[in-house]
Amino acid sequence: xxxxxxxxxxxxxxxxxxxxxxxxxxxxxxxxxxxxxxxxxxxxxxxxxxxxxxxxxxxxxxxxxxxxxxxxxxxxxxxxxxxxxxxxxxxxxxxxxxxxxxxxxxxxxxxxxxxxxxxxxxxxxxxxxxxxxxxxxxxxxxxxx
Amino acid sequence: xxxxxxxxxxxxxxxxxxxxxxxxxxxxxxxxxxxxxxxxxxxxxxxxxxxxxxxxxxxxxxxxxxxxxxxxxxxxxxxxxxxxxxxxxxxxxxxxxxxxxxxxxxxxxxxxxxxxxxxxxxxxxxxxxxxxxxxxxxxxxxxx
Numbered sequence: 001x002x003x004x005x006x007x008x009x010x011x012x013x014x015x016x017x018x019x020x021x022x023x024x025x026x027x028x029x030x031x032x033x034x035x036x037x038x039x040x041x042x043x044x045x046x047x048x049x050x051x052x053x054x055x056x057x058x059x060x061x062x063x064x065x066x067x068x069x070x071x072x073x074x075x076x077x078x079x080x081x082x083x084x085x086x087x088x089x090x091x092x093x094x095x096x097x098x099x100x101x102x103x104x105x106x107x108x109x110x111x112x113x114x115x116x117x118x119x120x121x122x123x124x125x126x127x128x129x130x131x132x133x134x135x136x137x138x139x140x141x142x143x144x145x
Numbered sequence: 146x147x148x149x150x151x152x153x154x155x156x157x158x159x160x161x162x163x164x165x166x167x168x169x170x171x172x173x174x175x176x177x178x179x180x181x182x183x184x185x186x187x188x189x190x191x192x193x194x195x196x197x198x199x200x201x202x203x204x205x206x207x208x209x210x211x212x213x214x215x216x217x218x219x220x221x222x223x224x225x226x227x228x229x230x231x232x233x234x235x236x237x238x239x240x241x242x243x244x245x246x247x248x249x250x251x252x253x254x255x256x257x258x259x260x261x262x263x264x265x266x267x268x269x270x271x272x273x274x275x276x277x278x279x280x281x282x283x284x285x286x287x288x289x
Contacts, residue, residue: 004157004164008252010215010278015147015184023187023278025217025252032246033224041159069238071226071246075155077168084176086211089256091242096231097256098175098211104168105255106153108229108245112238132155132166 002037004029004134006073006106031136032071038134045079045130048087048122056089056118057133060111069110072135074118077104079128087127089120101127109135147182149280151213151254174282175211183281189219190275192227192267197236199262200229200277206259207283214263217252219274225249227275228266236266249273 007026015021029038048054056076063070078087080101088095089105092115099105099120109118120129148171155166172181185205190198201214218227226246230236236243246268247253257263257279267273 002157002159004159005155006252007154008151008215008254010149010151010254012147012149015149015182021149021187023215025250027250027252029251030223030248032248033226035223038157038159041157041164043164069246071248073245075153075166083173083178086176088258091231091244094231094242095258095260096242096244097258098209099256100173100175100211102173103170103211103256104151104153106155107253107255108247108251110228110238110243110245112243113241116242132164134157134159 002039004038029073029134039136041132041134043132048120048127048129050122050125053119053121056120056131060116061114063111063135069112070135072109072133074109075104075106075132077130078102079130082125085125085127087120087122087129089118091116091118146180148180172213172280173211181280181282183284185279185281187278192273192275194270195267197234197264197266200265201257201263201279203259203262205285206281207285208260209258210282212257212259212282213254213280214257215254215278216247217276218247218249219276220249222249225269225271225273227273229253230264231261232264233262234264236264
């Protein structure tokens with residue numbers, strides 16, 4: 001069984017004066033609802049030209065057919081160095097955030113419906129983007145609740 | 146101006162060649178090299194129902210900026226999770242747009258444009274704790 005771990009550390013000595021910020025977390029990424037490690041991954045690097053859209057990872061329909069609600073994880077990094085460069089990222093047609101040069105993000109993704117693909121679009125310049133996507137095909141049968 | 150650094154490390158042996166990702170970012174205001182200097186604070190919320198709760202309020206933040214949202218499922222049970230959704234009122238399996246499911250111990254850090262609220266809903270009526278923090282690129286002043 002494969003083991004995939006993701007850790008984060010967020011620090012600041014001056015965001016809240018007198019109370020340095022130090023937040024950290026670590027998790028082992030598992031198949032949805034299980035304690036079994038993920039089994040699939042894909043990685044990539046692209047140069048994304050301005051106004052160009054790109055889908056990151058598989059189509060929602062490719063992940064689990066008509067049964068969605070899986071567990072998977074995406075790391076996405078804008079490797080551009082010009083601080084004015086940015087891409088927007090979203091799911092389906094909803095733009096959720098702006099990923100500027102030098103920024104990274106890490107999210108779970110559950111492919112909630114057929115249209116729930118993760119999409120990015122460059123808005124200034126040609127952005128160098130890298131990503132890693134981790135998942136498995138296991139489908140949680142029903143909500144635990 | 147403050148300096149906020151966030152470092153991610155990912156290691157995996159899924160493939161025959163080991164994956165090792167390490168990256169540090171400094172959280173800056175949109176399109177500048179000026180650090181973010183506002184936060185709505187680190188919060189911990191107890192959930193004991195499946196009713197959605199707002200964890201980031203778009204109206205509190207300047208729209209279309211480089212906000213960051215950190216969220217962690219502070220519980221340890223890998224059978225339970227939180228739906229995290231980019232939606233004004235809801236978070237459930239079929240909510241558009243659900244971002245993903247945050248299982249026990251899982252965390253996420255994402256850029257957020259504050260055009261719509263972020264909601265979280267527990268998958269269970271058992272007690273789960275969610276920890277979250279907004280790093281803001283502009284907080285809208287409250288109207289008294």
